[in-house]
Amino acid sequence: MKQAQNLARMPAPARYKADNAATFVEAFEGNAALKEGPEWLVSLRQEAADTVAEMGLPTPKLERWKYTNVHPAIKDVSGVAAKPGFVVKPVDKLVTDLSESLQNAPEWLQSILTERPHATFRYADMMMWELANMFTQDGVVIDVPAGQKVSEAITIDFTGHEGQLSAPRAVIRLGEGAELTIIENHKGEGQFWNNALIQIKIADGAKFRHYRMQEYGSKAVYTQNTHVEIGEGAHYEAFTMALGGNITRNQVHAAVIGGGAECDIYGINLLDGSQISDSTFEVEHMAENCNSNQFIRSVMRDQSKGIFQGKVYVHEGADGTDGYQLSNALLLSEGAEMDTKPELEIYADDVKCSHGATTGQLDEEPLFYLRSRGLSENEARALMIEAFVNEVVEKLADETVKDVVLQKVSQWLKL
């Protein structure tokens, strides 16, 4: 069976090259602190800066970034934050600040921090990934030993810095049979760009629940890259609720590397104004008898735009794979838009894969049914939209998170 590969830096094909990252390359050059530290770290940053200088930042000319153009939204972002804004609670011995661990990083941590995007999309994904690499200074490391079931969820509250790029990193490792729940809260007003890189290793039989509430102000840009490896019989459950921000790119790459593993990636987008929220997922099945499930529901008002690019990639030999992806979108205004691109790429024989996508408006029949029982048109619409997104919320394992999400949904509906 294949393993996720750790690829060295290679020159990119010409079509990826763009000279649009000068601001950030200059910020790198002018920052002496980034040239200090252990050799592996200095060269990681330098190689990343070289790649970004050469390749630039992704533009809609790249197929994988066709629907999401970050450039107009980041044109006033120039500086780079010395310290990304985040607070971790509770303070626990499982959690360390990356800024502290960097000087004497153990080998396992070094090897994760120096990982590169996986081959399938390496160039299209590389720029944002390398952008996080070149400014690697701070972030969170969470290391749960084998067998430890962490009962209380760890929350990470992220925020941004006005006019600046922040590049927080997170490394999360679960030992065999460990269990952990993380809740990321993203809040803060202002024109900033947070580009996060999150790497997760889930050992055999471990369970990781990963929830994210994105409620940034309407000028913020949030791009995040999650790379997760899921071991034998392990389970990864991810959920993102995108409510805020000007542009959100929620990108998850999951490598299912152990037999019988499960990977669920869920999401809700509730958008209005001119918001853009892009959910780009790829699940790579590399072992036998694994299940994966991508399920996204989006509701768009005004001129907002939702994007779902989902892919299931089944490697040769990954028999017994069950891969499923579904995107349903509701357009509430004439100017709203949804772009969907579900994909399957299968190199194994004994596989059950399906994908589906729907985009539409609320059905008239149930609306009339509800109104005939006394609900006003607005009440009927709200109830139906709530029901529409609840079908995703129902899937979540954490009851507290479910309640919080439902509250936020009903708040959004009252706007």
Next chain:
Amino acid sequence: MIEIKNLHAEIDGKEILKGIDLNLEKGKVHAIMGPNGSGKSTLSYVLAGREDYEVTDGSVQMDGVDLLDLEPEERAAAGVFLAFQYPVEIPGVQMSNFLKTAVNAQRKQRGEDELDALAFLKLVKDKMKALGVKDDMIKRPVNVGASGGEKKRNEVLQMALLEPKFAVLDETDSGLDIDALKIVAEGVNQLRGEDRTFLVITHYQRLLDYIKPDVVHVLANGKIVKTGGPELAQELEARGYAEFLGEEAA
């Protein structure tokens, strides 16, 4: 007293109701029987206010108000209830949440205090018990995965909770076997009362064996062509609708 006068309605430019005149006496059960395509379902939708039907003429007076001037939800709050021929499935909406929202939406419109969760739960439990509806039903999504009989029983439960003045039952017997039909009819009969007027729309006389009407009307080709007592239903069952269709054809 509900007075329907010269009611004309069309859908997609095609006239279906061609001048309906009906007086429904308060507290009575009126049955409307008619062949397929006579306009039975159109009449029920027009009374409830469905927007894809256009009313081109006429009026529907209830307690001095013309229902046709009201939105569907305003009609509901005024006391109109339509039991659907095909109750709609609404995935993701829990029955109890739907019922509570409906009850409170109507109370709000009428300027009454809304029921809190506890008071509502007591009310709904009482009604379910009286109608023999199972407890787990209200925890399920509205009508999803329910059998024909369960869906119709849901409609009766909603009627019991919303306590309408004017209940329209659109082909309540369709899709029901005889046992389910008896249960549903039993529920409807419990809700009969001197302040509640029923309009029972059906193709077959069978339903009227269990919900005994006071008055029977025959609807054919968009008009009421005959009115009589309960015996009229039996006559129709024996002779069919041919004579009414024949008149139209002639």
